[in-house]
Amino acid sequence: MDDVLGGLALLFVAAAATAAVLNRDPARQALVLSLLGLGLAVLFTVLQAPDVGLSQLAVGSAITPLMILLTVRKVRRIGRGRQAEDDGKGRSR
Amino acid sequence: MSVLPYLVAGWIFLVGVYGMATSRDLVHAVGCLSVTQSSTYVLLLAVGYRKGGSAPVFSDIEPGSRPVVDPVVQALALTDVVVGATVTALLLALVVQIAKRHGTTDPDALSELKG
Amino acid sequence: MNWWLAGAALLILGGLGPCLWGAATGGTGRRMTAQNTATLLLCLVFLLLAQGYERPAYTDLALVVSVLGPAGTLVFVRLFETPSDTPAAARLLSPLVTAATVATVVPLCVATGPGRAMAKLIVIGVLLLAGGAVTSRAVRGG
């Protein structure tokens, strides 16, 4: 039974890691990363490391996605600001 | 089953590096780095696992009543998970700075800007 | 053969696997619904693992997920700018998760018997149900 559980958790983590890399939009990647964190937590618990699992859960479930999404928002705001600036300059010329 | 955990750790590492190298957005690259990082935790914990073992935590079992897995590798991975998250934050802060300076987070466009 | 572990394996294969597929493809609403369902199911997986390995200490993980999981989902609800395009089937998911929670927590309570451990299980169950009810509404935009 241990082998089956461990194998399933490992395959889930491998699939989640691949999906996280292949999602090129950072906001959507953050969603898959949070699932990867959850999968890792299960894998660590199956490998009898609940301490590490708890660590992964605490970090991966809310804090990391929040930081990534805030960065994405900031970067997009900068992009929009630049766009507006360029448009303004184009009109004044 | 005997080498599957090691191979999965290797796969996560490879896929993370591939993502970083082909990324068109630095925020995405930072996400890929954290994927790569997680491969080390998988490898470490796989090395410390003992078949039929339990967690080396004796709040709810008698010491010596069951075989336990290796606590040393767990301690290594545990601190790095949290410290790694703050390093990710530092990298994201750098990305914000780059976006402010150059108005883009595409690494290819950035290298064109440089020369 | 340990039935608790078998249940956990079944939840990973039949619950978390499809959720990963849902979160990695498709529209934003679908992805968020999948992520939300995955966190709620994960809590049940931890409860089953704790019982299956006969380690009451492992329930701490379920306790942490029962509050941080909904918090994580609310982060996405808060910061995703695109309008929600939640699939119609999402309505069916939340009763399904509720039923799964009850179907997991009640047998676990029976297996542990009265005491501190059972109180902890009930607290986790209540937190999970409350969090699930709020987040699944929030994901649907209500």
Next chain:
Amino acid sequence: MSRRFRLCVLALGLLAFAALFTAACAELPPFGGDRHPYGDRAVHAALLRHTANTVSAVNFDQRALDTLGEESILFASVLGTVVLLRQTSDEHRTVPKPSPVPDRTRRYGLLALPVTLLIGLYVVAHGQLSPGGGFQGGVVVATAVHLLYIAVDYRALERVRPLGPYEIADAAGEAAYVLTGAGGLLAGAAYLANVLPYGTFNTLSSGGTVPLLNAAVGVEVAAAVVVLLARFLGQALEIEGDEDRGEGKG
């Protein structure tokens, strides 16, 4: 260097790594093997010092100096982030628009906050007994504070989060760890040596200095994450570059 050429180099590197790594896997001790000399000795040493959670014993007693290093990395990266994301002279703050949150979510957030806080403190306090500790519990505590932003409103968060005390707490946590270590020197033993009485096995006060160092890390991590997120929130919601910045520079 063209993109195509770069991909070829990447493929070569990845293939070489895959080949070497697979070869190395064959030589590694088999997964789930029975020989863990370091692990067995670490468990033995932890039990001698009455620490039920041997992982915490390794972190805060046997390898406490390593943890000091890790903690310093954490401290340094928080410092770096604070410097990078500070408000510069050509930027100004705007008041973010309040965003509508459904009543149901708001009520849940306000109820979940104390519960999450309590769970976080429980995880920190039981670090030397059951799974958990300062690193994990600190993050949970910090998440609890941010439920105010996630489920209520940014301004509600700003009211309970005067940043100064959190920055001081961050430094105080780091200092407490260093000073507890120096206590070992004062007692005539080595730096970070476990000099306090070990207490009764499997009680909150067991483990000598382990609970103290654990609490110091908990304070530091919680404060660090709050400070970090405050900077990100400030940048994403409040700080804006001046419109005439491009002209001033050019």
